Amino acid sequence: MSLTRASPITYIQDVPGKGVGLIATSKIPRGTRILAEEPVIVVSETVSTLEAIKSTVASQVDCLTKAQRQTFLSMPSIHPFRNSGEQYLGIVRTVGLPIDADGVSSGVFLEACRINHACDNNAQKSWNRKIKRHTVHALRDIDEGEEITIFYLGQLTKRSERQRSLQANFGFTCTCRLCSLPPKDSEESDKRLEEILRIERAINRGVMDFSHISAPLQMLRQHDIGLPRAHFDAAQILTANGDLARGSVFAKRALDGWIEKEGDDCDQVGEHGPALQDPSKFLVYGFSMKWKTAVDDVPRHLSPDDFEAWLWRRATAGCRKEFADLRDCATFPDFYNCLTRSGGRWQQQCHWCFMAEIVSVDTFLCLRFEVRDVSGKTAPMAFHTEGRGTEISPRDIRTGYTLGILYAERHAFAFGEPGIRQEDAATLKVFPLPMQKLLSLNDSIHQYATAADGARACHGCGRTGVALKQCAKCSMFWYCDKACQTGSWRNLQSSLCPFVFQPTDFDGRVCFPLPSEGVVPNR
Numbered sequence: 274m275s276l277t278r279a280s281p282i283t284y285i286q287d288v289p290g291k292g293v294g295l296i297a298t299s300k301i302p303r304g305t306r307i308l309a310e311e312p313v314i315v316v317s318e319t320v321s322t323l324e325a326i327k328s329t330v331a332s333q334v335d336c337l338t339k340a341q342r343q344t345f346l347s348m349p350s351i352h353p354f355r356n357s358g359e360q361y362l363g364i365v366r367t368v369g370l371p372i373d374a375d376g377v378s379s380g381v382f383l384e385a386c387r388i389n390h391a392c393d394n395n396a397q398k399s400w401n402r403k404i405k406r407h408t409v410h411a412l413r414d415i416d417e418g419e420e421i422t423i424f425y426l427g428q429l430t431k432r433s434e435r436q437r438s439l440q441a442n443f444g445f446t447c448t449c450r451l452c453s454l455p456p457k458d459s460e461e462s463d464k465r466l467e468e469i470l471r472i473e474r475a476i477n478r479g480v481m482d483f484s485h486i487s488a489p490l491q492m493l494r495q496h497d498i499g500l501p502r503a504h505f506d507a508a509q510i511l512t513a514n515g516d517l518a519r520g521s522v523f524a525k526r527a528l529d530g531w532i533e534k535e536g537d538d539c540d541q542v543g544e545h546g547p548a549l550q551d552p553s554k555f556l557v558y559g560f561s562m563k564w565k566t567a568v569d570d571v572p573r574h575l576s577p578d579d580f581e582a583w584l585w586r587r588a589t590a591g592c593r594k595e596f597a598d599l600r601d602c603a604t605f606p607d608f609y610n611c612l613t614r615s616g617g618r619w620q621q622q623c624h625w626c627f628m629a630e631i632v633s634v635d636t637f638l639c640l641r642f643e644v645r646d647v648s649g650k651t652a653p654m655a656f657h658t659e660g661r662g663t664e665i666s667p668r669d670i671r672t673g674y675t676l677g678i679l680y681a682e683r684h685a686f687a688f689g690e691p692g693i694r695q696e697d698a699a700t701l702k703v704f705p706l707p708m709q710k711l712l713s714l715n716d717s718i719h720q721y722a723t724a725a726d727g728a729r730a731c732h733g734c735g736r737t738g739v740a741l742k743q744c745a746k747c748s749m750f751w752y753c754d755k756a757c758q759t760g761s762w763r764n765l766q767s768s769l770c771p772f773v774f775q776p777t778d779f780d781g782r783v784c785f786p787l788p789s790e791g792v793v794p795n796r
């Protein structure tokens with residue numbers, strides 16, 4: 274067994290089935306900086322040909338001390354080689370860590386590159402631009418003798434995807450606790466991870482308002498994944514609407530999280546620190562003042578549970594919903610009235626949705642439709658989403674179906690007529706019925722969902738003055754009994770439930786499913 278001293282709190286040792294690994298010499302408390310290391314070999318992204326990369330790596334290997342060179346050559350490579358140039362490159366490609374610095378893309382570190390992977394890693398690696406070193410921080414308390422592990426992949430995806438990627442890029446099968454769960458537990462874990470990923474993507478796209486972000490945030494909290502970034506987003510949304518009290522709490526949580534996971538000299542703290550310490554410095558502060566509070570309004574004497582209840586109250590406060598009216602051309606504009614540009618994420622003050630019926634379908638290179646809007650104008654629509662339109666279920670790709678596209682903008686295509694360039698599958702919804710049918714359904718909904726002289730009509734049989742029950746799905750309709758509720762057009766009604774929202778109640782962009790889908794609004 275080899276045993277080499279690494280940093281004062283770690284040593285390098287053989288780990289069965291993994292080569293060597295980094296082990297804690299003594300107990301390492303959560304948040305401790307375990308390593309801060311400079312690279313001994315760097316690969317620049319400006320070097321473009323394989324031969325040029327090989328030659329720059331070889332010249333850096335030649336400059337290593339004897340001990341460094343020995344360590345470098347003992348590192349694993351999953352790439353076959355015929356000569357030393359290929360051998361060095363194979364090692365760099367297998368063990369290199371990403372470096373997010375001008376013109377440099379990856380580097381070899383004599384200690385950090387000995388840290389093995391686990392999907393439930395106990396440490397986090399990150400490149401620190403300020404000190405130009407790779408840092409590793411303890412994500413939880415690590416016991417003496419415990420192996421230090423980091424996460425090699427970009428995102429925590431489901432087990433099969435992780436295994437595929439680890440095998441392809443690093444040549445091993447992960448046997449960590451998360452990967453060794455029994456099939457049923459693993460399936461559940463996969464589902465949770467997929468949901469977290471969906472949330473993270475939506476947060477990154479900036480398409481969430483606070484009522485959308487609060488439940489997902491609580492989920493991220495449980496799993497401790499991506500929390501500082503999510504807290505940062507929550508702080509921005511709240512302060513953009515003038516809520517400095519709650520905004521400052523989330524800002525502090527983001528700051529503390531980044532300091533704990535990456536250190537107080539990390540890039541995020543450098544970039545956002547001043548605003549996180551004083552959220553009124555956020556550029557978006559006060560864009561709207563509809564939730565106005567002051568930092569001093571943070572309650573001081575509440576129990577932890579009551580404090581959390583206060584903090585999250587913003588999520589449900591003012592959740593007055595009603596069916597948007599498809600005939601309202603400000604909210605549901607025709608093609609000509611869709612903006613050519615949104616004016617930026619925070620300049621926008623209301624929701625809008627372009628409705629159009631599919632006239633023809635083409636799938637060459639990407640999914641493309643010709644669509645007809647409410648005023649009869651036809652326009653091309655092309656999917657420039659990640660999946661080039663494969664995100665849309667084939668079941669929904671039918672002429673005569675109607676599309677709802679949130680925040681659609683007119684786009685000047687290089688070749689052909691102006692149309693819609695759809696870049697985000699989550700802002701599109703297919704309604705399985707023609708536009709005319711949707712409009713007449715809309716008219717009925719407004720008739721039935723509105724109380725005439727305080728009396729509501731049963732949405733099934735039309736009778737008034739009876740004890741009616743509220744639809745649990747959308748809270749908009751009232752019924753005498755189950756028989757009336759399961760009437761012939763119940764399905765059509767549910768197809769419009771997505772439009773239970775207040776177009777002018779704008780807390781940031783939303784995506785489908787809208788906050789109201791599956792949520793019973795407060796009444």
Ligand SMILES: C[S@@+](CC[C@H](N)C(=O)[O-])C[C@H]1O[C@@H](n2cnc3c(N)ncnc32)[C@H](O)[C@@H]1O
Pocket residue numbers: 290291292293294347348349351367368369386387388389390391443444445446447448
């Ligand atoms: C960056 S190196 C880590 C240090 C390496 N164990 C060594 O001996 O130098 C990456 C390589 O370590 C091995 N490795 C890392 N994590 C592993 C794990 N969880 N199970 C098995 N092998 C692992 C794989 O061979 C992988 O290609």
